[in-house]
Amino acid sequence: MEKLKIRGGRRLVGEVRASGAKNAALPILAASLLTAHDLVLHEVPDLADVRTMLKLLEGMGVRVERSGSDVRLNAGAVTSTVAPYELVKTMRASILTLCPLAARFGHARVSLPGGCAIGARPVDQHIKGLEALGAEVEIDHGYLNVKCARLKGTRIVTDMVTVTGTENLMMAAVLAEGRTVIENAAREPEVTDLANCLIAMGAKISGAGTSTITIDGVEALGPAEHSVVPDRIEAGSFLCAAAAAKGDVLVTHCVPADLEAVIAKLREMGCSVETGADWIRLRMDSRPKAIRIRTQPHPGFPTDMQAQFMAVLALADGASQVTETIFENRFMHVPELNRLGAHILTDGNNANIEGVESLSGADVMATDLRASASLVIAALAASGESTVDRLYHLDRGYERMEEKLRALGADIERIRL
């Protein structure tokens, strides 16, 4: 068992580089199934979720060569179109293999991901869209079974904005016959990054990054090389760490335009934030101001930053309100933040945060990926020692987080029990 031991109260000063984005790397790795040719990727972060996706693809017969953050994939000799429960249960993003498999091979058997800590997270929009493209989808024994001839382009309007839903359907449509239009599409930068990779493979896609994506299907895709976009959520997490613990931190290898809503809220809290072409510098020396946050699909404030902001707002001068509109159960960090001395009350999807002057170290437990980052941030700002348990959540989505924080002056170490 591994835990993080953090002695808080140190200012964070220095430079930290964001890794490639988990949420872009995962769909792009799945996109390798769409071609018999090599897909060469750069900036693939070394994360538990990436390792799970590579294991899933290898299990299907995809050849994977990995060297640091470079990965070469070849799905020229796929032997299985099954995504087994044992892997899917550890990573919901496994559902992203569903549409590439159906589009290229005409069949797939993918375990239903099921609910998770932050909410029920159904995949009905993925299924509905794939059916509209002409596939037959059946559920048996917890698996989605898909059969289809060549998919046929159509107009799809999703009931809500869904990120992996948009990505999955875009991957189905690239090999379909004719034109597909996805309305109410997610506009997240990771959707655009996947589209850019697919375009490099020979797909015909326009409108990615807007709510209408148009795809003209092609018969086959070719080889490509692509660099995964920087992780805006990791970058934002380091900015929150500096806002909570105080200091002067420069985050490099990031896209400030992808973090507009986050930067606006950091400024509203009183942080000094400067940006350049691919960097963000945050300076903070005072107590944060209390603010209101409402999570929204991109370009609104991201749900994946909600927990980390709550750690900062726990220390604000005054009362803040956070409303979570995307996931029904994404406040599990609240009782743990309260163990560190925060005063947070939740009521449905609202959290009221009565700012306190200081937090104090405690033993806390991570419940999901961003909740773990939130606890690390709070512990960095707290006086005394904290431990953060259940690190496998953190390791799903942060590459060498403790090393990167140590380089900024944090007193943090991973302990093995």
Ligand SMILES: CC(=O)N[C@H]1[C@@H](OP(=O)(O)OP(=O)(O)OC[C@H]2O[C@@H](n3ccc(=O)[nH]c3=O)[C@H](O)[C@@H]2O)O[C@H](CO)[C@@H](O)[C@@H]1O
């Ligand atoms: C791997 C990845 O990229 N994960 C991100 C992705 O998750 P993910 O793609 O799973 O999240 P969605 O955008 O699909 O979910 C948005 C909302 O739609 C609902 N929904 C979604 C699909 C569906 O078929 N039916 C349905 O009801 C979900 O339960 C949720 O309430 O976007 C989320 C929202 O920005 C982020 O928090 C996750 O980090």
Ligand SMILES: C=C(OP(=O)(O)O)C(=O)O
């Ligand atoms: C919720 C997240 O990931 P996933 O969709 O993989 O659970 C996340 O990245 O914050």
